[in-house]
Amino acid sequence: MKNSKLLFASLIVSGIILMAMGFTNADEWIVPAKYKTMENPYASSSDDYGSELYETHCTSCHGDEGYGDGKKAETLETSMRELGSEEVQSQTDGELYYKSVIGRDEMSNFEKKISSVEDRWLLINYLRTLAE
Ligand code: HEC
Structure with a gap:
């Protein structure tokens, strides 16, 4: 139980990180x-x-x-x-x-x-x- 909560939390955190990275890349002007x-x-x-x-x-x-x-x-x-x-x-x-x-x-x-x-x-x- 504890582990699945932890897994869920880390999934959310990595989701946020990936989204933030996405925004930064969109900003880059190639x-x-x-x-x-x-x-x-x-x-x-x-x-x-x-x-x-x-x-x-x-x-x-x-x-x-x-x-x-x-x-x-x-x-x-x-x-x-x-x-x-x-x-x-x-x-x-x-x-x-x-x-x-x-x-x-x-x-x-x-x-x-x-x-x-x-x-x-x-x-x-x-x-x-x-x-x-
Ligand atoms: C309507 C407002 C506006 C006008 C008028 C305008 N700019 Fe810009 N300019 C911007 C904005 C907003 C950015 C940032 C764009 C981005 O990063 O997507 C920008 C970015 C730039 C960049 C890129 C800088 C970088 O970050 O690498 C250059 C070079 C530039 N403008 C030159 C000019 C020149 C030269 C003119 C006149 C011929 C001009 N701009 C007219 C709004 C304007």
Whole structure:
């Protein structure tokens, strides 16, 4: 009797652990390999048009400095990392391109709004200037 209660309790506990793990994994944003290794053809460009694009399209949520404190941020359910943080900056240009342009859920898709490929890379160059 005692043993079956124990078994039952441990089943519940492991269920909770598995569920928690499931949630964490769902949170992980996996970028397709093709994007991950994509070269930034404008990496050495000195054109700072990216800052204007950031101002126009990104500050509403990410805030001026990328802290995630834009006006719209409070209305979002998904939390944002600081764009200048190590976690974000350690990603490849291709990863940031994918997340910035393709997006997912509350992170908007910008394929139409920023249709020029050059502009998209200039925007990624700008994100690099936010590094802390
Ligand atoms: C409507 C609000 C909103 C706008 C506008 C927005 N973002 Fe986001 N962004 C988010 C949210 C929410 C996340 C977190 C998404 C997630 O983890 O699922 C995010 C995540 C990101 C990430 C991934 C960071 C990480 O954790 O790896 C990058 C890069 C990013 N945004 C760049 C941009 C850029 C560049 C723009 C402007 C072109 C922009 N975002 C506009 C809401 C927004």
